[in-house]
Amino acid sequence: MNIEQAESNKQLQQNEVEALSSIYPHLNISTTSRSTELYSLWITPDNDTDTNYNDTTTESENEDSMLLFSFTYTSEYPSNQPPSDITVKSGWLLPEHGEHLVKQMLPLFIPGELVIFQMIVWLQENAVKCIEQYINHQSSIKHVNSSRRQRQQQRQVNTNTATVLKDESIIPSMPTQPTPTIYTGQPITDKKSKFQAHLAIVHSEEEVNLVLDKLLLNKKIADATHNMYAFRIKMPNGQINEYCDDDGEAGAGDKMLFTLIRNQCEEVLVVVTRWFGGVLLGGARYHHIINVTKEMIQLYQTKQLTSSNITVTL
The missing domain is CATH 3.30.230.30 (Impact, N-terminal domain)
Structure with a gap:
């Protein structure tokens, strides 16, 4: 990538940050161990209610139901590569769930186009549904955990044993x-x-x-x-x-x-x-x-x- 392209990418990144900051005033900027700027934003996912994209929340609110979306820029974005170090975390997500969300968002990137706003909107609209599908919610509805099955099986064994003892008229006092x-x-x-x-x-x-x-x-x-x-x-x-x-x-x-x-x-x-x-x-x-x-x-x-x-x- 030539110097001119790198400068163009840098300008586009600055424009994107300015636009995001105007929409999401609580966009946080910190520095990573690699001296790279890390951008973070708390997002409230849409739970089948109308989502206002300008409605932002802060860390002081309950974070268990929110998503922490973070990313960094590289010199190759947006001309050739998507943003880097993208993560999605929450109190209700396992690490593998966050990784799954990131994988689902990456196809939104088109070389030469800014994508962060689209990723935020996608998370607001689709994160909950995506994760529920990932963990196969329908199988969870029908799920009976192993300990429950064991207890039910043990009760059946006890019932069968009692029946046999009754038939044989050998019912010890227990x-x-x-x-x-x-x-x-x-x-x-x-x-x-x-x-x-x-x-x-x-x-x-x-x-x-x-x-x-x-x-x-x-x-x-x-x-x-x-x-x-x-x-x-x-x-x-x-x-x-x-x-x-x-x-x-x-x-x-x-x-x-x-x-x-x-x-x-x-x-x-x-x-x-x-x-x-x-x-x-x-x-x-x-x-x-x-x-x-x-x-x-x-x-x-x-x-x-x-x-x-x-x-x-x-």
Whole structure:
């Protein structure tokens, strides 16, 4: 590339930055380790609502539902190459999801034409749908996680065993451990998707499994799109036993577990049931999962888990 072309590219890049800054006042410019200018912008994706391209948000707003779009320029842009170091990040995206979005945007580039604005608009309009398709949302709707299958299979084995014992008139008396009380909170509904949290006070993994099994005896809960959960139990030696399960809602279990940790819960299991309503929610679904989890934790910590103000399930 000759000097004249390089100067032309530089001027076009400056013009693009000026135009973007006028549309998106919060466009951030920083310097990378290579002394290259890195441009970053928080973008609110369109969740089936009208998108205003001039509507920008700042980092001070909730970033979980937004996308952080970043890029740098090279001397070859826009004459021969697209922008460089393009990344898309968010609290609701796995790294591979961001990489997938970038791959989907690259064909927008046409040599000789500026493309950043088109990429921003594409992300606003298509990011949520693109990622949901990528993770095969329809299979998620029908998904039954391995732990659920194992519990259901174990229940079937137990049922079959009991049937055989009954037929043979050999039914030994076996001690049964009572299932901890399960408290169910108020649901949150968003675009026909419903989120509802269940909480139980547990002191062992055995009690955790009893609660999970008991919940799944409820056909409505068992048929839900997701039943993600997290628990923290303080063991006799003082150590904390903690675990979470997404049940197909990638990252949800980690967020629930973090909420338990932040609230110093040490004898709590929280299960969040989601019934998908047919409309994609993007990052908003994580807000609802966290909010119903927080609500149950608050009731637990303020000793308001009573039948007078909350549903006692099963």
